[in-house]
């Protein structure tokens with residue numbers, strides 16, 4: 001290890017009430033860890049910030065345990081091996097893993113997956129070829145089951161998951177209507193990703209009537225990333241046999257009180273519709289299938305991806321907070337080191 005190396009880490013300083021803020025995070029100096037036998041020392045290159053981390057900042061039961069106060073935050077990381085005490089990895093190898101938000105991390109080689117930087121840019125393993133891409137792939141294809149000619153509505157359409165859903169639905173021959181929070185995002189969806197129609201939920205005077213106009217044949221699949229009033233509006237338009245993968249509910253993540261809206265059951269009942277939540281880790285045994293197909297579509301030019309990259313480790317909390325104000329087009333990442 002080089003003598004001048006200093007570590008930094010970002011911890012959960014306090015639990016947020018409502019919308020998280022900068023003072024919920026603390027950036028501290030720390031020792032650079034020494035890798036033990038079977039471990040490697042990694043330099044963090046890119047960090048992923050994701051909406052689900054908001055849930056982990058609260059002391060509530062969910063599908064992943066909450067962060068403890070003062071615990072180092074963690075998430076998807078692309079790192080470079082700079083020292084190795086494992087036969088499986090050597091300095092210069094690029095790996096991904098679920099790792100702490102810090103500059104340098106010692107991790108067991110078995111916790112890491114080596115990636116080939118010549119096959120795809122290393123950031124894609126946190127985006128289109130990583131969890132968001134796989135979430136789009138399995139949520140839409142396994143639960144949504146799109147058929148040619150059907151109408152697919154996607155909320156959070158210009159985010160990492162949403163823009164991949166839009167494109168897979170187009171590949172499957174569907175009419176796609178995307179809902180996002182800015183005109184710039186919607187222009188990207190229509191002009192770059194061949195999305196048929198878009199709606200800006202922040203400026204729509206009457207989202208229900210705009211949706212009705214955009215979906216003259218009703219809605220066969222609603223891929224729900226956001227929940228709340230946007231989803232209430234879409235539900236009024238579902239067709240008989242509609243499928244509704246519940247991927248995320250970001251509009252509710254910062255609420256302190258349960259949200260009560262129109263109840264969905266009557267729409268599901270009369271339309272014999274399916275609404276199903278899913279958590280992507282349950283598809284772990286099929287990840288290779290998903291990554292292979294997504295990689296093929298990218299290679300064939302049938303799919304694109306966008307990334308919003310914030311520079312500098314210290315800006316990680318800001319990048320995370322930006323997810324809740326819609327700063328990102330595509331996957332939100334933090335570049336920590338070259």
Ligand SMILES: NC(=O)c1ccc[n+]([C@@H]2O[C@H](COP(=O)([O-])OP(=O)(O)OC[C@H]3O[C@@H](n4cnc5c(N)ncnc54)[C@H](OP(=O)(O)O)[C@@H]3O)[C@@H](O)[C@H]2O)c1
Nearest residue numbers: 051159160161180181225226247248249250251279280326
């Ligand atoms: N089920 C799973 O296993 C799984 C896995 C990954 C992600 N997810 C979920 O999928 C959703 C998308 O995740 P992602 O990683 O792709 O994030 P993302 O869409 O790239 O980023 C979040 C986006 O959500 C939108 N948003 C923020 N607050 C909103 C609100 N109050 N109402 C409506 N939209 C709002 C913003 O875009 P606008 O400008 O459009 O507002 C923002 O850019 C999230 O709900 C996430 O929790 C679920």
